[in-house]
Amino acid sequence: MDFRIQVAEPKDLRQAEADALLLVVGEGCTPASLGKALGGALEQALQDGDLAYKAGRTLYLHGVAGVKAARVVFAAAAAPAPKAFRAALVAGLGLLKGGGARQVLVASALPQPLAEAHAQLLPAAVAEALYVYRHTKPSAPADSKLQRVSLACSVAEAAAARAGLQRGEAIAAGVALARECANRPGNHCTPSFLADEARRLGKQHGVDVQVLGRKEAEKLGMGCFLAVAQASAQPPKFIVLQYHGAAKSVAPVVLVGKGITFDTGGISLKPAAEMDEMKFDMGGAASVLGTFRAVAQLKPKLNLVGLIPSCENMPGGAALKPGDVVTSLSGQTVEILNTDAEGRLILCDALTYAERFKPAAVVDIATLTGACVIALGHHRSGMFSADDALAAELEQAGQAALDPCWRMPLDEEYDEALKSNFADMANVGPRAGGAITAAMFLKRYTAKYPWAHLDIAGSAWKSGAAKGATGRPVPLLTQFVLGRVR
Numbered sequence: 001m002d003f004r005i006q007v008a009e010p011k012d013l014r015q016a017e018a019d020a021l022l023l024v025v026g027e028g029c030t031p032a033s034l035g036k037a038l039g040g041a042l043e044q045a046l047q048d049g050d051l052a053y054k055a056g057r058t059l060y061l062h063g064v065a066g067v068k069a070a071r072v073v074f075a076a077a078a079a080p081a082p083k084a085f086r087a088a089l090v091a092g093l094g095l096l097k098g099g100g101a102r103q104v105l106v107a108s109a110l111p112q113p114l115a116e117a118h119a120q121l122l123p124a125a126v127a128e129a130l131y132v133y134r135h136t137k138p139s140a141p142a143d144s145k146l147q148r149v150s151l152a153c154s155v156a157e158a159a160a161a162r163a164g165l166q167r168g169e170a171i172a173a174g175v176a177l178a179r180e181c182a183n184r185p186g187n188h189c190t191p192s193f194l195a196d197e198a199r200r201l202g203k204q205h206g207v208d209v210q211v212l213g214r215k216e217a218e219k220l221g222m223g224c225f226l227a228v229a230q231a232s233a234q235p236p237k238f239i240v241l242q243y244h245g246a247a248k249s250v251a252p253v254v255l256v257g258k259g260i261t262f263d264t265g266g267i268s269l270k271p272a273a274e275m276d277e278m279k280f281d282m283g284g285a286a287s288v289l290g291t292f293r294a295v296a297q298l299k300p301k302l303n304l305v306g307l308i309p310s311c312e313n314m315p316g317g318a319a320l321k322p323g324d325v326v327t328s329l330s331g332q333t334v335e336i337l338n339t340d341a342e343g344r345l346i347l348c349d350a351l352t353y354a355e356r357f358k359p360a361a362v363v364d365i366a367t368l369t370g371a372c373v374i375a376l377g378h379h380r381s382g383m384f385s386a387d388d389a390l391a392a393e394l395e396q397a398g399q400a401a402l403d404p405c406w407r408m409p410l411d412e413e414y415d416e417a418l419k420s421n422f423a424d425m426a427n428v429g430p431r432a433g434g435a436i437t438a439a440m441f442l443k444r445y446t447a448k449y450p451w452a453h454l455d456i457a458g459s460a461w462k463s464g465a466a467k468g469a470t471g472r473p474v475p476l477l478t479q480f481v482l483g484r485v486r
Helices: 012-017 031-048 084-096 116-130 156-183 193-207 214-220 223-229 275-298 344-358 370-377 387-400 414-419 432-441 474-482
Strands: 002-007 020-026 058-062 073-076 103-108 149-152 207-210 237-244 251-256 259-263 303-313 326-329 333-335 361-366 381-385 405-408 451-455
Touching: 002 116, 002 156, 012 031, 012 103, 020 031, 020 251, 020 259, 031 058, 031 073, 058 084, 058 370, 073 084, 073 405, 084 103, 084 116, 116 149, 149 156, 156 193, 156 275, 156 326, 156 474, 193 207, 193 237, 193 275, 193 303, 193 381, 207 214, 214 223, 214 387, 223 303, 223 344, 237 275, 237 344, 251 275, 251 344, 251 474, 259 275, 259 344, 275 361, 275 474, 303 333, 303 344, 344 361, 361 474, 370 381, 370 432, 381 387, 381 432, 387 405, 387 451, 405 432, 414 432, 432 451
Parallel strands: 002 149, 020 073, 020 103, 103 149, 251 303, 251 361, 259 303, 361 451, 381 405
Antiparallel strands: 058 073, 207 237, 237 303, 326 333, 381 451
């Protein structure tokens, strides 16, 4: 998609060279500010009851007299805030995506000035409205004819709008990569596929990529990671990505993404219902790849490292068993009480591996626990950190990117649940507080740097009729990483 900024005052929109106009309207909007043709059409629609300034309300008009664009769409925003603006855009684009329009000019008729945050969300709205998964579905609908989306703004708004649009394009590209990887079925998206995607990303965008196989992981002593992988016919891959945008002396931010490309639960087998959705269990890995895609496009002056431990969790004669004790890269031993608590096992070795980079901060991202879904539902990701400053950064980034998280507790009392008579720790505690005890397990491997954990089990994908990956938390992570530029 070609995104552009077009300097145009509201009264001049009727003369704009575009196949379609998409006008975001709402409370405080003065129809007269749009000129006689567009303003008159808006005022008449409001009087006739065909449109109201309520969230989700839209109106499509064709061949409006005095307007050069053949199509005009009014989309109502519940408020002038960026979140409402994006929702209105998605609704309005829904009326245009299946038609013949190739060039759309988007404009805000709201009384508040267009800000950088509004412009940043335009590419995300377009991507959300137009995305169709087709890799394994030849019968999927044809692509939309839309090729160019321009954002109208005043001279005073142009600089901020251009900066927001540039950032939004990169984030949307990262979200698209994450969604595409996560939506592919487990027989397509294997650990080797993720490694190939990382190499492709590296080649196209100047990211250094190293892929460690089973032998290299054995030599390092990644006992927990390899224990999860040992029953699968798919070889495990430990993927290391590095973006160098600052001096070598600048400590990097490290992102660690859980890459279980399919999770049966292992010997602790999951129920059959909805097990197909466990192809999304590599959502953390997908978000790391997506964030690197966005960062590499924007080229900020910082250093970024991505670590993706990737394997399948399968049953079989060689599978990890409840009661087994394995030794992590850190030297700590773990008693396996439930083989379906495998994500924390592959992450703990990656968190120890992160120490070698002497990081400024480490954030791990994982579809880790169903307990987090029970606690927070599907709107916010769960965020755990003992570092108040890091937690505040992530919260603020999530709010700015409309990809919110919610801070959860890490009280030391929860750590008691991980005690084991046969190892340094157990890999699970009781059912109550399961998302917290999972985070407490990971915390034991993070003493040497500031750390946060994002549990995205409720936000990485949708179920039901809208089943599919969301690409979250790429917006949050990208916003957070860019906020680290000094």
